[in-house]
Amino acid sequence: MGFDEQQSPKLPFIDFSSEPKPGTPCWDSLKLQVREALQEYGCFEATLGDSRVPGKLRRAVFSSLEELFDLPLHTKQQSGASESFQDGYAATPNGFYQSFGIEDPNSLGVLQTFTNPLWPHEGNPSFCNNIQSMAGVVSEFNRTVRRMMLESFGLEKYVEEHLSSTTYRFRVMKYEALQPLDAATEVLGLGVHTDKSFMTILCQNEVGGLALQTKRGEWVKFAPTSPTSFVVLIGDALHVWLNGRVHCPKHKVTLCELNGKSRYSFGLFTVPKPEYVIKAPEELIDEKHPLKFKPFAYQEYFDLAYNEPGVKDASILHAHYGI
Numbered sequence: 001m002g003f004d005e006q007q008s009p010k011l012p013f014i015d016f017s018s019e020p021k022p023g024t025p026c027w028d029s030l031k032l033q034v035r036e037a038l039q040e041y042g043c044f045e046a047t048l049g050d051s052r053v054p055g056k057l058r059r060a061v062f063s064s065l066e067e068l069f070d071l072p073l074h075t076k077q078q079s080g081a082s083e084s085f086q087d088g089y090a091a092t093p094n095g096f097y098q099s100f101g102i103e104d105p106n107s108l109g110v111l112q113t114f115t116n117p118l119w120p121h122e123g124n125p126s127f128c129n130n131i132q133s134m135a136g137v138v139s140e141f142n143r144t145v146r147r148m149m150l151e152s153f154g155l156e157k158y159v160e161e162h163l164s165s166t167t168y169r170f171r172v173m174k175y176e177a178l179q180p181l182d183a184a185t186e187v188l189g190l191g192v193h194t195d196k197s198f199m200t201i202l203c204q205n206e207v208g209g210l211a212l213q214t215k216r217g218e219w220v221k222f223a224p225t226s227p228t229s230f231v232v233l234i235g236d237a238l239h240v241w242l243n244g245r246v247h248c249p250k251h252k253v254t255l256c257e258l259n260g261k262s263r264y265s266f267g268l269f270t271v272p273k274p275e276y277v278i279k280a281p282e283e284l285i286d287e288k289h290p291l292k293f294k295p296f297a298y299q300e301y302f303d304l305a306y307n308e309p310g311v312k313d314a315s316i317l318h319a320h321y322g323i
């Protein structure tokens with residue numbers, strides 16, 4: 001399927017650059033926008049503004065990514081193989097997609113352990129600082145969005161439990177530049193899938209390719225309104241935790257290029273702790289909204305999903321836990 005730029009619908013856009021504080025009118029207005037976007041699309045485009053994500057930091061992160069993926073293959077493999085695309089280095093057999101996963105990117109020690117085998121002489125302090133700074137801003141933003149979302153459902157009392165039920169994983173990705181043979185040809189860099197965790201916050205360089213599917217089944221091509229935009233999207237675990245009240249979008253990445261440039265992206269994944277039980281709060285269950293999924297420990301679902309070859313959408317979730 002090719003995209004028609006003219007007719008392609010857009011993701012909702014939410015501006016967080018005013019750094020809203022809980023309890024202010026601005027916060028309350030933004031939280032309604034967050035809820036509406038997540039119900040309908042399961043995702044939105046967000047800007048945090050130049051003061052929180054200066055252009056300099058953004059450029060530094062992407063140049064760190066280029067430096068990382070430019071390392072020789074045997075060096076990249078030093079960071080361990082990752083079959084489930086979690087920690088360490090992973091690549092698709094055709095080599096069009098490569099990624100590294102870093103668990104707990106807010107810790108300088110973790111980042112040093114990640115970089116030391118890749119740059120054996122003196123590690124890579126600027127890589128560590130750039131990723132740590134970006135992960136810090138994005139994980140703080142993640143907490144804001146979760147707080148707003150829970151408040152918008154009247155679930156204030158669960159905020160602290162929710163925030164402490166997760167860890168963060170950072171994934172950096174490179175998609176090879178590929179000029180499709182014609183506009184109607186779509187070559188996938190990353191196949192259609194839903195994310196398994198609670199929430200993902202993505203950022204890409206200027207090369208597009210990400211598309212997300214709305215509740216109505218339309219594919220929306222992500223065309224950033226501002227170069228400093230992020231995409232926030234819901235994963236399976238949050239869809240279950242909110243008893244299906246928010247959409248969990250399937251998404252994919254199509255290979256393309258811009259002036260010969262490859263696509264680089266990074267994502268902060270908010271992952272429930274392995275033993276955390278994903279269970280909808282009783283406030284979200286009533287006659288109109290009966291319980292949709294049986295509770296399960298996050299790791300159990302994750303293992304099921306990754307041991308099922310070829311299936312990357314939420315059909316396993318429905319098959320195993322759907323009521």
Ligand SMILES: O=C(O)CCC(=O)C(=O)O
Pocket residue numbers: 171173190195202203204210251253265266267
């Ligand atoms: O590269 C992107 O923008 C999307 C990556 C993604 O969907 C994932 O890693 O789960």
Ligand SMILES: [Fe+2]
Pocket residue numbers: 193194195200251
């Ligand atoms: Fe994804």
